[in-house]
Amino acid sequence: MVPAVLPRLFRWRASTLVGLASGRSRVDSAQDYKYRRAVAELRRRIEDGAYGPSGELPPAPRLADDLGVTPATARRALAELDREGMTAGRRGRPRMVLRDVGPVATRYERVAEQIRSGIQQGAFAAGTPLPGELELADRFQVARSTVRQALSLLEQAGDIERRSGRRYVPGSAESSDLAYERVASQIRKAIASGKYAAGAKLPGEHKLSSDFSVSRPTIRQALQVLEHDGAVYSLPKQGWYVGTRREE
Numbered sequence: 001m002v003p004a005v006l007p008r009l010f011r012w013r014a015s016t017l018v019g020l021a022s023g024r025s026r027v028d029s030a031q032d033y034k035y036r037r038a039v040a041e042l043r044r045r046i047e048d049g050a051y052g053p054s055g056e057l058p059p060a061p062r063l064a065d066d067l068g069v070t071p072a073t074a075r076r077a078l079a080e081l082d083r084e085g086m087t088a089g090r091r092g093r094p095r096m097v098l099r100d101v102g103p104v105a106t107r108y109e110r111v112a113e114q115i116r117s118g119i120q121q122g123a124f125a126a127g128t129p130l131p132g133e134l135e136l137a138d139r140f141q142v143a144r145s146t147v148r149q150a151l152s153l154l155e156q157a158g159d160i161e162r163r164s165g166r167r168y169v170p171g172s173a174e175s176s177d178l179a180y181e182r183v184a185s186q187i188r189k190a191i192a193s194g195k196y197a198a199g200a201k202l203p204g205e206h207k208l209s210s211d212f213s214v215s216r217p218t219i220r221q222a223l224q225v226l227e228h229d230g231a232v233y234s235l236p237k238q239g240w241y242v243g244t245r246r247e248e
Contacts, residue, residue, distance in 0.1 A: 011114060034069045038077040041067060046097050055097035057087060079228055083141060085110035088117045096121055107147035111140050115150060116159050119169050124172025127181075130160060163225060180221035183212050188231055191242055202232065202240040 042063075049059055057078070058066070064074035078095060081087040089095050098117045115136070118124050130136070133151070137144045151167055154160045160167050189209075190196050202208070208219045223240055226232045234240050 031073065035073050035076055038063075038067045038069050038073055039080050042077055042081055043086065048079075051097055056094040057097065059094070079141065080092045082114065083107070083110065085113045087122075087141075088114045088121070094121065107142055108153065110149035111136075111142055111146060112153045114140065115154060119159060124169050126170055129163075130167045130169065161226065173181035179214050180218045181227065183208075183214055183218060184225040186212065187226060188229075191231060196242045198243045199244050201238075202242065204239060219247050 003218045006226070042057075045051065048138070060078060061071050062102040063078070064071040067074060067077075069077075070120070078087065078089070082089050082095075085098060087095050087097055096117065098113060115124070115130070124130055130151075133147045135145050136147045136151075140147070151160065155162065155167070158170070161170055162168070187196070187202075191198075196202055202223075205216045205223075209216045212219070221230060223234070227234065232240050232242055
């Protein structure tokens with residue numbers, strides 16, 4: 001009798017699994033429909049200027065209530081708009097609508113526009129280093145190679161610059177976690193206050209390292225940053241001077 005029961009048992013289990021899979025498929029299909037509808041509705045609102053002059057989108061939970069979807073679906077729709085370059089998410093701040101952005105052909109160009117918008121809106125402050133490629137890839141949900149292409153595009157346009165092997169937003173930072181940047185900022189302030197007059201020779205690296213309680217390599221890095229900014233220049237075997245070097 002047992003062998004006769006087994007085929008029926010197998011058929012029952014198989015039909016049950018098929019039914020469960022079919023039910024799950026219908027649920028997934030319904031969720032995808034709501035997600036696509038949410039993306040389309042948000043696109044329409046953005047194109048119609050529904051979010052006013054500030055361009056700030058409501059938080060995901062409020063959008064979820066408004067669109068009749070779950071918060072997870074709302075976040076997924078917002079992430080898609082980020083990837084398309086229509087919006088830009090900022091940690092701890094409202095998501096912004098990107099304005100005056102024309103048609104963008106490639107994914108790396110969309111990432112470049114998002115980073116550029118973040119710089120303009122203060123998400124990446126002047127003089128501070130950008131997050132690393134891996135962190136940006138995770139933030140924008142793209143490959144690291146895509147981020148690298150985007151950063152290269154921004155470098156060519158002058159929106160970011162390289163300093164000591166890292167990519168920075170142009171300008172000077174009020175504070176930094178890097179010793180040589182803090183020293184560069186202090187020397188820059190001393191020049192602005194007149195402590196180091198234009199054309200005057202700066203104290204030697206040994207004296208500066210003692211004044212700022214840092215190593216000579218740190219002083220050298222700080223001076224190189226200032227040289228890059230045009231605040232100081234060096235003469236072979238003579239030292240560092242305030243201002244821009246005059247061509248002979």
